[in-house]
């Protein structure tokens with residue numbers, strides 16, 4: 001069967017705050033995105049996922065929303081966003097908005113109202129009395145520590161994320177109605193769909209104590225509940241016949257079976273989900289410990305998802321993750337390892353997502369002190385680590401490696417003031433001197449040029465777009481798979497190590513290659529090759 005539009009999509013994620021500043025306040029803005037539409041179109045992408053641009057006090061930089069119907073002043077006005085949607089449409093670029101439904105900001109009028117026990121909004125949130133002078137239960141949240149915050153009345157409200165992100169009560173049907181209205185408002189403006197933030201933890205089945213666990217005690221009471229499935233189905237299905245609504249869910253802690261459950265086409269629930277398993281192959285997800293990147297494990301996880309989930313959302317980066325070339329590549333082989341990752345990302349079966357800056361191989365930032373971090377998660381981990389007497393030096397080192405701010409340093413347009421003429425809200429990476437869009441556009445060979453070429457290759461290649469995935473072999477960081485459609489075949493060879501690998505290669509049908517040439521019996525360090533036939 002031919003692909004649906006979102007299966008042929010190549011989506012570029014923009015973190016607006018760090019993308020392009022046009023009014024010199026150090027903060028990216030919507031006009032800045034409009035200004036770069038030509039660039040995005042040149043690159044060959046056909047959809048943009050916008051991280052939240054709604055009104056927000058920025059405790060979690062937009063993931064704490066105080067008004068879902070308007071744009072945060074620092075990013076522009078609603079009219080600017082409407083212009084972005086229109087201009088993008090002229091270039092055949094769809095806009096996908098981020099939608100945060102699990103929680104609002106504590107500055108949202110609903111929450112402010114809800115503090116009054118008599119208010120009709122009381123039931124929009126989850127309030128509980130303490131138990132014997134202690135928290136209502138033992139749950140711990142995504143940013144560590146208890147999920148309960150005491151109110152002036154002496155009771156508590158629940159927040160799985162920061163205390164400025166109170167969780168909504170999805171047992172209240174009015175909350176679901178509110179989101180239908182919000183979705184309708186944006187669909188009406190011409191957007192194509194939503195990336196739904198943490199959308200498998202909305203429904204809190206019970207508020208009983210959870211099984212003690214190193215991370216997320218209480219998870220079993222709200223993770224992936226049946227009601228949660230029903231809520232997502234209700235949201236999606238309420239637009240049938242009206243809009244061709246696309247929904248990709250950020251679904252925390254899902255395995256391949258749960259992912260499959262969420263995207264069964266006949267259920268009309270989600271179209272795609274973002275899994276996390278491959279992002280956890282270089283670190284324990286609780287962030288307290290560090291593990292070395294193990295390509296064998298990485299490829300194993302990718303293979304499992306390719307084989308068990310019928311259509312994947314493929315990504316190696318987003319605004320919550322350190323830079324992929326630093327994690328999975330090798331800075332000594334910056335060009336080769338970035339382009340090898342690019343080849344892999346764009347040749348797997350599924351819909352690829354590229355995060356801003358990935359196309360030029362942006363790297364992690366060399367943070368010097370805790371004061372360099374802006375992300376609340378990094379700060380909180382530090383505070384809690386200190387309370388547990390984890391040595392400062394060790395704690396800092398670990399946060400530096402894993403901090404979400406690694407992804408959020410400003411986009412490196414050139415070696416000067418390309419992002420902003422003002423001091424940026426978050427430090428720029430000084431390696432913008434050598435890693436930037438301007439240089440890579442003029443260079444004969446660059447990561448950017450390779451991305452563009454790979455994107456173009458994929459776009460016209462039915463085998464890569466529609467073909468089945470078939471694992472051929474993987475050997476200590478050398479990964480080989482085929483994509484197959486009818487009689488046609490593409491073989492993808494990725495060496496994600498600094499070692500030369502021995503392999504017999506049929507060099508007569510080379511389609512893509514990140515080196516000058518392909519040897520018939522060796523794969524070079526971080527070499528990536530696509531053949532138009534078998535090995």
Ligand code: ISL
Nearest residue numbers: 060063100142161197198250252320404
């Ligand atoms: O970022 C993480 C680890 O570093 C995750 O635990 C993350 O908090 C989780 O994937 C949920 O992320 C989403 O919701 C958060 C927001 O802070 C993230 O930016 C967003 O992607 C709360 O809205």
Ligand code: CA
Nearest residue numbers: 021023027029
């Ligand atoms: Ca600005």
